[in-house]
Amino acid sequence: MQFIHLANEGVKSLSPYQAGKPIEELERELGISHIIKLASNENPFGFPESAKKAIVQHLDELTRYPDANGFTLKKVISEKFGVAMNQITLGNGSNDLLELFAHTFVSGKDEIIYSQYAFIVYPLVTQAINAVAREIPAKNWGHDLEGFLKAINDNTKLIYLANPNNPTGNFLTHQEIADFLAKVPPQVLVVLDEAYTEFTAENERVDAFALAKIYPNLIISRSLSKAYGLAGLRIGYAVSHPDVADLLNRVRQPFNCNALALTAAVAVMQDDEFVKKVAENNRLEMARYEAFCYAQGLEFIPSKGNFITIDFKRPAGAIYEALLREGVIVRPIAGYGMPNHLRISIGLPHENDRFFTALLKVLAK
Numbered sequence: 001m002q003f004i005h006l007a008n009e010g011v012k013s014l015s016p017y018q019a020g021k022p023i024e025e026l027e028r029e030l031g032i033s034h035i036i037k038l039a040s041n042e043n044p045f046g047f048p049e050s051a052k053k054a055i056v057q058h059l060d061e062l063t064r065y066p067d068a069n070g071f072t073l074k075k076v077i078s079e080k081f082g083v084a085m086n087q088i089t090l091g092n093g094s095n096d097l098l099e100l101f102a103h104t105f106v107s108g109k110d111e112i113i114y115s116q117y118a119f120i121v122y123p124l125v126t127q128a129i130n131a132v133a134r135e136i137p138a139k140n141w142g143h144d145l146e147g148f149l150k151a152i153n154d155n156t157k158l159i160y161l162a163n164p165n166n167p168t169g170n171f172l173t174h175q176e177i178a179d180f181l182a183k184v185p186p187q188v189l190v191v192l193d194e195a196y197t198e199f200t201a202e203n204e205r206v207d208a209f210a211l212a213k214i215y216p217n218l219i220i221s222r223s224l225s226k227a228y229g230l231a232g233l234r235i236g237y238a239v240s241h242p243d244v245a246d247l248l249n250r251v252r253q254p255f256n257c258n259a260l261a262l263t264a265a266v267a268v269m270q271d272d273e274f275v276k277k278v279a280e281n282n283r284l285e286m287a288r289y290e291a292f293c294y295a296q297g298l299e300f301i302p303s304k305g306n307f308i309t310i311d312f313k314r315p316a317g318a319i320y321e322a323l324l325r326e327g328v329i330v331r332p333i334a335g336y337g338m339p340n341h342l343r344i345s346i347g348l349p350h351e352n353d354r355f356f357t358a359l360l361k362v363l364a365k
Contacts, residue, residue: 020037020039020040020329020331021037021039021324021329022037023035023037023329026324026327026329030324030325032325032327033327034327035327035328035329036327036328036329036347036351036354036355037329037345038328038329038330038344038345038346038347038351038352038355039329039330039331039343039345040231040331040345041166041196041226041305041306041307041345042225042226042229042231042345043225043226043227043228043229043231043278044278044281044345044346044347044348044351045229045274045277045278045281045348046229047229047230047232048228048229048230048264048267048268048271048274049274050267050268050270050271050274051229051230051263051264051265051267051268051271053267054263054264054266054267055260055263055264057263058259058260058263061259062259062260064259065255065259066255066257066258066259066262067259067262068254068255070088070090070257070262071085072262072266073090073237073257073262073265073266073269074088074090074237076265076266076269076270077237077239077269080269080270081209081239082209083209083212083239084242086242086245086246087212087239087240087241087242087245088237088238088239088245089237089238089239089240089245089248089249089252090235090236090237090238090252090256090257090262091235091236091237091238091252091256091257092234092235092236092253092256092257092261093223093225093231093234093235093236094193094195094221094222094223094225094236094237094238095121095236096234096236096256097221097236097237097238097248098119098121098122098125098160098191098193098221099121099125099128100238100248100251100252101158101189101191101219101221101238101248102125102126102129102131102158103125103129103251104247104248104250104251105157105158105189105247106126106129106131106157106158107129107131107157108129108130108131109131109132109155110131110132110155110156110157110158111131111132111133111134111153111155111156111157112126112131112132112133112134112156112157112158112159112160113134113136113148113151113152113156113158113159113160114126114133114134114135114136114159114160114161115135115136115138115142115143115144115148115160115161115162115165116135116136116137116138116337117138117141117142117165117167117168117336117337117338118143118160118162118165118166119160119162119165119166119167119193120335120336122160123135131157132155134151134156136148136151138168140170141168141170141301142165142168142170142171142172143161143162143163143165143170143172145172145176145179145180148161148180149180149183149184152184152185152188156185156188157188157189158188158189158190158191159184159188159189159190159191160191160193161177161180161190161191161192161193162193162195163177163192163193163194163197163206164196164197164199164200164303164304164305165305166195166196166305166307167307167309167331167333167336167338167341167343168301168303168309169301169302169303169304169305169307169308169309170301170302170303170304171200171204171304172206173204173206174205174206174207174211177192177206177208177211178211178214181211181214181215181217181218182215184215184217186215186216186217187217188217189217189218189219189244190215190217190218190219191219191221192206192208192211192218192219192220192221193221194206194208194220194221194222195221195222195223195225195226195236196226196227196304196305196306197222198226198227198228198275198278198279199226199227199279199282199304199305199306200304201283208220208239209239212239212240212241216241216243216244217241217244218240218241219238219239219240219244220238220239220240221236221237221238222236222237222238222239223236224236224237224265224268224269226306227275227278227279227306228265228268228269228274228275229268229274229278230261230264230265230268233258233260233261233264233265234257234258234261235257235261235262235264235265281346281348282306282346285346285347285348285349285352286303286308286346288349288352289308289344289346289352290302290308292356293308293310296360296363298310298311298312299311299313301341306345306346307331307343307344307345307346308343308344308346309333309338309341309342309343309344310341310342310343310344311340311341312340312341312342313340314340315334315339315340316332316334316339316340316341316342317332317334317339319342319359319362319363320332320342322362322365323355323358323359323362326358326361326362327354327358328354328355328358328359330342330343330344330345330355331343331344331345
């Protein structure tokens with residue numbers, strides 16, 4: 001029996017999200033070992049010890065449902081960033097939250113604005129709810145904020161703005177975002193997706209929570225998958241006006257964050273030394289990637305995230321496949337409309353050395 005006719009029009013032509021290739025999958029396919037994965041912007045330092053200890057202490061409580069409201073984690077976030085607890089919404093990763101925003105506020109005839117070459121979940125969720133997509137052509141691989149403003153009309157409900165942007169790494173300054181928010185109509189919600197904000201230098205980082213005090217239509221989305229190392233547990237958080245958070249929490253599934261994720265998040269959110277170590281490695285190794293690209297004549301997009309996107313000036317699929325045979329997994333991004341590019345996550349020094357060696361071998365063939 002065919003059920004596709006029962007789906008809404010957006011879902012009928014929807015293609016599922018393609019995640020980075022798992023190490024185990026490559027082992028099965030090619031029968032090789034000693035694989036490194038630099039494909040999904042994961043934390044190269046592994047699971048934080050602070051989170052491990054917290055989880056071990058919580059194991060005997062797993063017969064109980066998690067705290068549906070995440071009180072303890074919200075309290076930690078509230079105290080760390082100076083926001084009220086009734087402004088916080090917790091998600092099963094920030095991906096869950098990005099979908100939640102659209103499901104809560106957007107109906108079929110409404111419009112969602114996002115940039116070309118921005119996180120692919122934005123168009124996916126727009127299509128899934130059968131809303132109208134307004135993709136704004138990129139400016140130097142990043143967001144054209146003037147283009148966003150020109151696209152706003154009476155049907156615009158939501159704007160997705162990733163900063164730093166994935167997969168290009170482009171960055172908007174605090175002043176650029178503030179000037180943009182000042183021109184956005186108050187009835188249009190702006191999602192500032194800051195999944196990679198911890199990798200930006202402290203002296204250039206956007207003070208999003210200060211902006212939220214001025215602009216009640218701003219929603220800030222953050223992830224604990226990247227700098228905090230909790231990708232496998234799936235947890236993120238959003239900060240918004242209390243009225244917005246109230247609506248989000250009406251739609252949010254009551255147990256969308258499991259008990260171990262909540263416990264680990266509480267621990268690692270207070271582990272500033274771990275995050276500083278991660279960010280410092282990223283700063284030093286990013287400089288090595290840039291130097292490598294300059295030395296090899298490879299063009300790249302300057303990035304403020306924990307990844308770098310290289311332009312090979314020709315379809316990069318064959319290079320990706322050849323790197324797999326060398327035991328190095330990176331991310332092809334043809335699905336983003338960038339078939340000549342590969343995105344490489346910044347790893348530990350020995351992992352990055354392995355990538356440099358493998359790529360030189362592949363390019364020499």
